[in-house]
Amino acid sequence: MIDVSALTIKYxxxxxxxxxxxxxxxxxxxxxxxxxxxxxxxxxxxxxxxxLIPHSIGEVLGGQVRVAGADTQQTSVAQLAQRVGILFxxxxxxxxxxxxEDEIVFGLENLCLDPAQMEARLETALSQVGMxxxxxxxxxxxxxxxxxxxxxxALLAMQPxxxxxxxxxxxxxxxxxxxxxxxLAQLKARGQHTLILIxxxxxxxxxxxxxxxxxxxxxxxxxxxxxxxxxxxxxxxLQEMGVWTPQxxxxxxxxxxxxxxxxxxxxxxxxxxxxLAPLLAAHPAQSASSAPPxxxxxxxxxxxxxxxxxHYGDIPALHNVSMEISQGDFLAIVGPNGAGKSTLARxxxxxxxxxxxxxxxxxxxxxxxxxxxxAEQVAYVFQNPEHQFVTERVEDEVAYGLRVAGLxxxxxxxxxxxxxxxxxxxxxxxxxxxxxxxxxxxRLSVAAMLAVGQQTLILDEPTFGQxxxxxxxxxxxxxxxxxxxxxxxxxxxDMRLVAEAADKVAVILEGRLEFFGQPAALFAQEDLLARAHxxxxxxxxxxxxxxTQYPHMQGWSTLQDYQTLTQMVRV
Amino acid sequence: xxxxxxxxxxxLHKLNPLSKFLVNMALFTFxxxxxxxxxxxxxxxxxxxxxxxxxxxPLMRLAKILAPLALIAVLFLLMYPLAVRQSLVDHxxxxxxxxPLRVYQGGISYAISTALRILALLTLSLPFSLTTDSADxxxxxxxQWRLPxxxxxxVLAAFGFVPLLQSEVSVISAAHRVRGVHAAAGWRGAYERxxxxxVPLLTGAIRQAERTALTMDGRxxxxxxARTYFRRMQFFPADWLFITGSLVASxxxxxxxxxxxxxxxxxxxxxx
Numbered sequence: 001m002i003d004v005s006a007l008t009i010k011y012x013x014x015x016x017x018x019x020x021x022x023x024x025x026x027x028x029x030x031x032x033x034x035x036x037x038x039x040x041x042x043x044x045x046x047x048x049x050x051x052l053i054p055h056s057i058g059e060v061l062g063g064q065v066r067v068a069g070a071d072t073q074q075t076s077v078a079q080l081a082q083r084v085g086i087l088f089x090x091x092x093x094x095x096x097x098x099x100x101e102d103e104i105v106f107g108l109e110n111l112c113l114d115p116a117q118m119e120a121r122l123e124t125a126l127s128q129v130g131m132x133x134x135x136x137x138x139x140x141x142x143x144x145x146x147x148x149x150x151x152x153x154a155l156l157a158m159q160p161x162x163x164x165x166x167x168x169x170x171x172x173x174x175x176x177x178x179x180x181x182x183x184l185a186q187l188k189a190r191g192q193h194t195l196i197l198i199x200x201x202x203x204x205x206x207x208x209x210x211x212x213x214x215x216x217x218x219x220x221x222x223x224x225x226x227x228x229x230x231x232x233x234x235x236x237x238l239q240e241m242g243v244w245t246p247q248x249x250x251x252x253x254x255x256x257x258x259x260x261x262x263x264x265x266x267x268x269x270x271x272x273x274x275x276l277a278p279l280l281a282a283h284p285a286q287s288a289s290s291a292p293p294x295x296x297x298x299x300x301x302x303x304x305x306x307x308x309x310x311h312y313g314d315i316p317a318l319h320n321v322s323m324e325i326s327q328g329d330f331l332a333i334v335g336p337n338g339a340g341k342s343t344l345a346r347x348x349x350x351x352x353x354x355x356x357x358x359x360x361x362x363x364x365x366x367x368x369x370x371x372x373x374x375a376e377q378v379a380y381v382f383q384n385p386e387h388q389f390v391t392e393r394v395e396d397e398v399a400y401g402l403r404v405a406g407l408x409x410x411x412x413x414x415x416x417x418x419x420x421x422x423x424x425x426x427x428x429x430x431x432x433x434x435x436x437x438x439x440x441x442x443r444l445s446v447a448a449m450l451a452v453g454q455q456t457l458i459l460d461e462p463t464f465g466q467x468x469x470x471x472x473x474x475x476x477x478x479x480x481x482x483x484x485x486x487x488x489x490x491x492x493x494d495m496r497l498v499a500e501a502a503d504k505v506a507v508i509l510e511g512r513l514e515f516f517g518q519p520a521a522l523f524a525q526e527d528l529l530a531r532a533h534x535x536x537x538x539x540x541x542x543x544x545x546x547x548t549q550y551p552h553m554q555g556w557s558t559l560q561d562y563q564t565l566t567q568m569v570r571v
Numbered sequence: 572x573x574x575x576x577x578x579x580x581x582x583l584h585k586l587n588p589l590s591k592f593l594v595n596m597a598l599f600t601f602x603x604x605x606x607x608x609x610x611x612x613x614x615x616x617x618x619x620x621x622x623x624x625x626x627x628x629p630l631m632r633l634a635k636i637l638a639p640l641a642l643i644a645v646l647f648l649l650m651y652p653l654a655v656r657q658s659l660v661d662h663x664x665x666x667x668x669x670x671p672l673r674v675y676q677g678g679i680s681y682a683i684s685t686a687l688r689i690l691a692l693l694t695l696s697l698p699f700s701l702t703t704d705s706a707d708x709x710x711x712x713x714x715q716w717r718l719p720x721x722x723x724x725x726v727l728a729a730f731g732f733v734p735l736l737q738s739e740v741s742v743i744s745a746a747h748r749v750r751g752v753h754a755a756a757g758w759r760g761a762y763e764r765x766x767x768x769x770v771p772l773l774t775g776a777i778r779q780a781e782r783t784a785l786t787m788d789g790r791x792x793x794x795x796x797a798r799t800y801f802r803r804m805q806f807f808p809a810d811w812l813f814i815t816g817s818l819v820a821s822x823x824x825x826x827x828x829x830x831x832x833x834x835x836x837x838x839x840x841x842x843x
Binding site for chain 2 (some may be wrong): 057106109113115372386449
């Protein structure tokens with residue numbers, strides 16, 4: 001179906017080619033997963049399939065791409081659009097028109113289809129994504145997941161043979177992610193399309209994948225083969241490259257390192273159950289070695305929220321939320337988009353003014369606290385780091401908070417230099433913040449917010465839209481700050497982060513606090529997880545599947561939890 | 572545009588956007604030439620009736636929309652007598668004087684007709700703007716008046732950005748407040764704020780526009796010289812009825828005003 005031979009491409013104005021001498025054949029009906037660190041050219045490769053490279057952007061320096069026999073450089077975009085459709089990452093940037101119906105027929109109109117044929121295609125496409133009821137809705141009123149479904153329907157209406165999914169869930173909450181993955185599974189089951197996936201939530205879709213292609217940072221193929229073979233053979237290399245691997249594969253590697261002999265290498269959760277069952281049967285339940293740490297010394301209160309309610313006009317946003325956040329907590333706030341997470345966080349930093357007697361910071365009512373005193377104690381990091389930049393140089397950005405706090409210039413210079421060092425940004429001191437890479441911008445936004453030594457850090461979706469390597473680096477940074485005693489409050493959709501980093505989790509659903517406690521306890525509440533559309537992180541799902549037979553696995557959710565298993569042999 | 576468009580199923584809503592646009596432009600142009608207070612007043616009343624009856628706009632909604640427009644007119648009414656060139660009106664009785672400020676009777680009557688004319692010009696645009704979906708208007712422009720479709724659809728895609736940019740601005744403003752940015756009051760503060768918002772807004776918007784362009788290209792936008800349309804825009808009998816009806820009725824009204832001697836001079840540049 002797709003035949004890439006010796007392809008070298010580059011973007012205008014860049015020195016280095018983004019893909020080099022790359023050859024690849026994808027037979028019809030195959031589901032191919034493309035992996036690679038950010039900047040490895042995954043998306044660019046996808047753009048060559050429907051001819052956007054070179055017809056719209058970039059240039060082909062050598063080689064060619066054939067789709068169903070047609071050379072993409074010689075074929076018009078109109079023809080290629082009927083062969084290859086690409087679903088992109090950003091749900092907001094995929095719409096040419098203002099209503100669902102217009103959007104679906106947009107491509108058909110461009111192809112000069114007879115309007116009489118459009119009605120049938122419109123209905124089929126919408127029902128394939130389960131959105132027939134939304135036909136006359138305006139696009140802006142849809143949720144992120146619905147937008148992606150409509151964007152997919154718009155592609156399906158053009159009846160392409162190849163569908164490319166370029167990180168379609170990266171900007172979605174868990175509800176949207178579930179919707180997109182369910183559609184993917186349906187498409188795969190229907191078997192009419194060749195599917196190309198670029199994703200990093202791998203455990204959720206490994207059962208669909210026939211083949212894995214890994215690109216290296218030079219834009220060449222590092223590995224190409226069946227998923228089992230790739231993750232089995234290259235696990236260490238992949239991790240070093242910053243390429244994500246399914247968590248069950250990481251677990252399998254750990255077990256191997258510990259000396260277990262696995263009958264086969266698992267890549268899906270289902271396979272992992274089969275591999276683990278005999279191990280567990282051979283080694284009967286041991287009492288969990290690591291008892292949950294008991295906090296002997298009572299810690300001081302950071303936030304005390306008492307019966308906080310809030311309405312946006314007539315629309316209720318928070319109902320009687322109460323919670324206690326103590327010093328040194330690592331709290332994750334989870335829940336679907338629009339449930340009230342950000343509204344709650346905004347009350348904590350004074351962007352929304354809580355009524356007297358509802359929110360206390362270190363025992364003092366925020367309502368009566370001067371904004372400046374609040375800012376000295378609490379830092380807030382927004383989802384998009386760019387939104388927070390207020391100066392034109394990295395060093396000024398960090399110094400800004402210090403100057404606002406009224407420190408004298410010598411001290412400002414010294415402290416900001418220290419901060420830049422700590423966050424690995426010293427060599428960009430004079431650069432414009434907007435010229436930094438994605439991960440550096442994120443680090444800078446955290447550094448700038450922590451400049452005056454705030455003890456509490458609130459982050460809104462810190463890993464949103466970040467690649468895996470940056471997300472991991474950021475989490476390491478947050479854990480280090482937490483270890484120093486800082487209180488971290490993090491709004492997130494990523495349940496893996498909740499499992500790995502948080503020691504407390506709050507579930508907000510329709511403005512109500514539905515759960516507050518340890519992550520492991522949340523993972524045991526299937527009802528609530530389903531109601532809040534929260535996915536168990538992969539290793540927690542694995543444990544939950546096995547816990548009926550092996551109750552001591554209840555609540556396992558991270559690699560560390562599986563340590564008792566990996567250590568059994570050594571013991 | 573979306574900000575003022577009120578969804579509905581009325582006679583006005585169902586008309587072709589272009590017929591509303593034509594009538595709007597014709598009356599608007601005529602109104603520019605009037606100089607008396609009566610013609611604008613009559614057309615304001617007529618337009619309000621059309622909005623209520625043919626457009627089925629709820630009375631309270633309409634009142635809320637008209638209130639700020641009326642306020643603009645009132646401001647004119649208050650300022651105009653002071654701003655008008657003295658030589659034009661100093662032959663009329665002097666009503667009030669305070670130092671060098673003089674208000675003549677002539678100034679007041681100029682002010683009244685100007686304020687009403689401004690209110691009429693604003694009101695006349697409402698049947699079009701309150702009942703027309705911007706997407707339909709662009710579709711009609713492209714299909715019937717040969718606006719190049721590449722231009723039309725670029726505008727449409729840009730409309731999609733408006734709510735995004737709005738939310739972007741409010742987030743940026745919150746983010747800056749959290750950082751302790753306090754803009755100075757007045758023009759300087761406004762300028763500083765604009766400068767600080769511009770870079771993040773522009774980077775976001777450009778990135779967004781690039782992505783949108785790619786998804787449009789990916790669906791064969793602009794690949795062929797022509798395109799077809801699922802919803803064909805055309806003039807129906809109701810449109811012809813609306814256009815001729817409005818124009819004939821307006822003409823009759825003007826003749827009646829003329830008959831009673833209420834229609835003043837018609838001139839574009841009134842007080843030169």
